[in-house]
Amino acid sequence: MQLALFLIFGLIAVAAALNLLLQRHPINSALSLVVVMMSLAVLYWSLGAEFLAAAQVIVYSGAIMVLFVFVIMLLNAGEEEHTRGSRAAYLAGFPGAAAIFCLLTFVFLSERKALGASTIGEYLTGAVANITEISTVLFTRLLLPFEVTSVLILVAILGAVVLARKEH
Amino acid sequence: LRDTTLTQQVPFLTFLLISVIKLLVVFVITLTAVAYTVLLERKVIGRMQNRWGPSRTGPFGLLQPLADGIKLFLKEDMMPLAVERPLFLLAPIIALTCAMVSIAVVPFGAVTLVKGVDIFQVANVNIGLLVILGITSIGVYGIALSGWSSNNKYSLLGSLRATSQMISYELALGLSLVGVVLRAGSLNLRDIVDSQSAHGLISWNIFGGFQIVAFCIYLMSAYAETNRAPFDLPEAETELVAGYHTEYSSMKFAMFFMAEYANMITVSCVATLLFFGGATSPFGHLFDAHLNGPILHAAFSLFWFVFKIFSFLFLYIWVRSTLPRFRYDQLMSFGWKFLLPVAMANIIVTSLAMALRAR
Numbered sequence: 001m002q003l004a005l006f007l008i009f010g011l012i013a014v015a016a017a018l019n020l021l022l023q024r025h026p027i028n029s030a031l032s033l034v035v036v037m038m039s040l041a042v043l044y045w046s047l048g049a050e051f052l053a054a055a056q057v058i059v060y061s062g063a064i065m066v067l068f069v070f071v072i073m074l075l076n077a078g079e080e081e082h083t084r085g086s087r088a089a090y091l092a093g094f095p096g097a098a099a100i101f102c103l104l105t106f107v108f109l110s111e112r113k114a115l116g117a118s119t120i121g122e123y124l125t126g127a128v129a130n131i132t133e134i135s136t137v138l139f140t141r142l143l144l145p146f147e148v149t150s151v152l153i154l155v156a157i158l159g160a161v162v163l164a165r166k167e168h
Numbered sequence: 169l170r171d172t173t174l175t176q177q178v179p180f181l182t183f184l185l186i187s188v189i190k191l192l193v194v195f196v197i198t199l200t201a202v203a204y205t206v207l208l209e210r211k212v213i214g215r216m217q218n219r220w221g222p223s224r225t226g227p228f229g230l231l232q233p234l235a236d237g238i239k240l241f242l243k244e245d246m247m248p249l250a251v252e253r254p255l256f257l258l259a260p261i262i263a264l265t266c267a268m269v270s271i272a273v274v275p276f277g278a279v280t281l282v283k284g285v286d287i288f289q290v291a292n293v294n295i296g297l298l299v300i301l302g303i304t305s306i307g308v309y310g311i312a313l314s315g316w317s318s319n320n321k322y323s324l325l326g327s328l329r330a331t332s333q334m335i336s337y338e339l340a341l342g343l344s345l346v347g348v349v350l351r352a353g354s355l356n357l358r359d360i361v362d363s364q365s366a367h368g369l370i371s372w373n374i375f376g377g378f379q380i381v382a383f384c385i386y387l388m389s390a391y392a393e394t395n396r397a398p399f400d401l402p403e404a405e406t407e408l409v410a411g412y413h414t415e416y417s418s419m420k421f422a423m424f425f426m427a428e429y430a431n432m433i434t435v436s437c438v439a440t441l442l443f444f445g446g447a448t449s450p451f452g453h454l455f456d457a458h459l460n461g462p463i464l465h466a467a468f469s470l471f472w473f474v475f476k477i478f479s480f481l482f483l484y485i486w487v488r489s490t491l492p493r494f495r496y497d498q499l500m501s502f503g504w505k506f507l508l509p510v511a512m513a514n515i516i517v518t519s520l521a522m523a524l525r526a527r
Contacts, residue, residue: 027316034309054298062305063335066312070331073316073324131295131355
């Protein structure tokens with residue numbers, strides 16, 4: 001069941017991500033990104049992280065991407081022109097990117113312990129009703145990072161207000 | 169997924185069969201309810217304006233929804249030349265699908281097991297409330313895309329209004345529900361209903377839980393969220409022709425229409441579950457001794473649920489026929505500067521009261 005879901009939605013996610021790059025119109029790209037995020041939410045759910053799945057849908061597909069679409073609609077952005085791209089990018093870029101990806105994956109996987117991986121999943125015991133456990137962990141052991149993150153977001157909001165404010 | 173793990177002792181085929189039947193029945197009932205809500209609206213508004221409303225088709229006009237349906241099916245399906253075709257077709261589908269899907273997590277009766285499967289809820293999800301909120305937030309795309317793909321300035325303005333209005337009021341709506349979730353200690357809709365079932369009326373969240381402020385915020389944001397009067401600016405006919413569905417005709421228009429009424433039913437369901445004790449009786453367990461037999465018990469819980477939903481729909485219609493439309497800037501400042509702070513204050517007061525009581 002989980003494997004079937006993973007295959008279906010993993011393929012949808014990859015296809016939508018490719019579509020995102022290949023589409024000429026920004027609104028189609030934005031919608032492809034929505035599809036990617038929804039498929040990721042299904043993958044999270046199939047792994048038992050239902051709260052993460054819901055947060056992914058509500059925050060990313062529901063709020064952030066709606067704002068993207070809203071801005072595209074508001075600016076009435078038209079179709080983009082695709083350039084052929086430079087030869088150097090094709091010859092050096094793709095192998096280079098693949099090499100860096102492989103290197104990073106290798107380092108992260110082999111040196112997991114040394115890097116001090118603190119996945120939140122470590123603290124969770126059961127997969128059922130994990131929302132209670134997540135909140136307990138967030139508000140006890142990981143309280144400081146949690147609050148620091150919210151301060152960070154607050155700073156970002158203040159920055160946006162300062163930038164958007166009209167000069168009097 | 170969670171549902172299958174909960175009912176593992178039930179044979180898979182039985183579970184599948186009962187689930188499919190449940191799905192079909194709920195789907196058909198919701199569509200019928202949508203059709204008759206439209207009739208109810210026309211009748212009630214008619215009476216409030218001192219006229220009859222539809223009364224010629226069938227007894228009391230009861231066949232009017234059927235006639236309307238046939239009319240919409242048979243109308244010419246126009247496809248304007250300048251539209252963005254794929255998105256133009258996709259938009260009403262998104263709107264209607266999102267409106268219909270969230271009914272799946274609503275428990276509309278007391279737990280009634282048939283061969284080990286609860287027949288009064290399609291899927292008992294741990295995070296049912298978040299599922300409803302998530303699906304609602306996806307439903308915005310239907311309206312946003314319809315306006316943009318129509319390539320019409322009135323449609324675009326209507327959908328821009330709808331999108332910004334729905335994003336803004338979603339915050340107040342979500343925050344107004346936090347108090348209830350705090351009291352229930354769960355996001356499972358069944359648990360939230362159970363937390364209010366002890367003594368009937370006085371243990372409902374709106375009275376016994378002192379969540380009346382949250383309820384008022386929820387009700388107002390829900391009206392804005394479903395684009396209904398007095399917040400129906402996205403389709404304000406005096407300024408925007410018909411708003412986001414100006415270019416739509418025939419069944420594509422009908423899908424938007426059905427989505428709006430299905431959304432009304434969904435938000436009424438959520439209000440009932442979260443603030444009015446769901447399918448529990450207002451008299452608590454007072455008459456349980458007289459309800460002999462599980463069938464009568466189930467029937468009464470279903471009756472209370474339907475009665476509460478009906479009251480909310482009636483309120484919707486009542487508000488529509490009495491209140492004038494807001495101005496757009498008033499709507500926005502009301503949402504951000506009044507509803508949102510009050511919702512936050514409600515969370516603080518509720519959690520403070522709960523913390524003090526827990527000591």
